Amino acid sequence: MHELSIVSSVVDSVSETLKEYPGARVKEVRLRVGVLASVVEDALQFCYGIATEGTALEGSALVVKVLPVVARCSSCAQDVEIPSLQSFRCSRCGEPVNDLRQGRELEIESIEIDQVEETV
Amino acid sequence: MTTRIVELRRGILKKNDELAAGLRGRFEAAGVLVLNLVSSPGTGKTAFLQRTLTELLARGSRAAALVGDLETDNDARRLAASGAPVRQINTHGICHLEAEMVGKHLDGWDLGALDFLFIENVGNLVCPSSYDLGEKIRVALLSVTEGEDKPLKYPTMFNSADAAVITKIDIAEVCSFDREAALRNINEIRPGIRIFETSAKTGAGLGEWLTYLAEQRSVRGS
Numbered sequence: 260m261h262e263l264s265i266v267s268s269v270v271d272s273v274s275e276t277l278k279e280y281p282g283a284r285v286k287e288v289r290l291r292v293g294v295l296a297s298v299v300e301d302a303l304q305f306c307y308g309i310a311t312e313g314t315a316l317e318g319s320a321l322v323v324k325v326l327p328v329v330a331r332c333s334s335c336a337q338d339v340e341i342p343s344l345q346s347f348r349c350s351r352c353g354e355p356v357n358d359l360r361q362g363r364e365l366e367i368e369s370i371e372i373d374q375v376e377e378t379v
Numbered sequence: 380m381t382t383r384i385v386e387l388r389r390g391i392l393k394k395n396d397e398l399a400a401g402l403r404g405r406f407e408a409a410g411v412l413v414l415n416l417v418s419s420p421g422t423g424k425t426a427f428l429q430r431t432l433t434e435l436l437a438r439g440s441r442a443a444a445l446v447g448d449l450e451t452d453n454d455a456r457r458l459a460a461s462g463a464p465v466r467q468i469n470t471h472g473i474c475h476l477e478a479e480m481v482g483k484h485l486d487g488w489d490l491g492a493l494d495f496l497f498i499e500n501v502g503n504l505v506c507p508s509s510y511d512l513g514e515k516i517r518v519a520l521l522s523v524t525e526g527e528d529k530p531l532k533y534p535t536m537f538n539s540a541d542a543a544v545i546t547k548i549d550i551a552e553v554c555s556f557d558r559e560a561a562l563r564n565i566n567e568i569r570p571g572i573r574i575f576e577t578s579a580k581t582g583a584g585l586g587e588w589l590t591y592l593a594e595q596r597s598v599r600g601s
Contacts, residue, residue: 261473261474261475261505261506261509264473265391265392265509268391268392268394269391272387272389272391272393273387276385276387280385286382290391295508295534295535295538295539296509296535297505297506297508297509297535297536298509344534344535344538344568345531345534345567345568346567346568347534347538347567347568347569347570348567348570355566355570355571356570357569357570357571359538363539365390365391365392365509366387366388366389366390366391367387367388367389367391368386368387368388369384369385369386369387369388370384370385370387371382371383371384371385372382372383372384372385373380373381373382374380374381374382374383375380376380376381
């Protein structure tokens, strides 16, 4: 259970970015999380409300895009999705795969903000 | 009022990853092989590491260890019995080690005077998998008392490992340990990984493990 520290890092990171957008209000924070990232979406959501309290992110929504494992199969010479975490094998030919191309992501993709127009 | 989307594409653990990259550079420049040992609580990381340190020192290698724990310095005291320099990292409730904690505990150590540095992580098969410590080799340990399906239950950790160590094989029979199933499960999660079957008590499998360490140390870079 380290979701609270993950979410705290998100809050810090977004707050830093917001310095470039004075007065902006955050509507949504979008994450990309691989299934091998060892974080649980429910726990992230639970912690998000607590971690954003009293910050510029308070009231914003957290949107988590979960990414499956994609690996390079050397036999098929192409990237294949690995549907089960209990077996790292090519879903086409059954060969074991080790060369992971996706699945460990833990990143902030983007934020959606409301900005007051500058008036002259 | 305008709504806009700001693309960030930024790693959430960027700070840790940057610190870990810095440490990796330092370790490589110093020529010290760094290993991160991860397992559940009670797998026998400390006993395995104590035996490893003792054997390495007896062979004239220079080895040191950092050991992470929530509280107490019990493990550091056990490891120090090997004669190797050991430092305890108390995380005070945090369930994993981070690169910053490792960096802070290296002060005053001459890394160039070491062949091996072992980092014993907090006993936990989930959270430590997300935190790069700058190690060259991540070792996942599994004891015969834990059940052969542990790798299937914790794929994120076992898939991120570079080597696997089965501990306590001296009591495998009493535990009705299914060796074939354990090896198969580890291979299903991390195909082709090197697996060592060991006992810190009897010394079984230690020779092969020490040979592996020596080989890995002689491979410079990654």
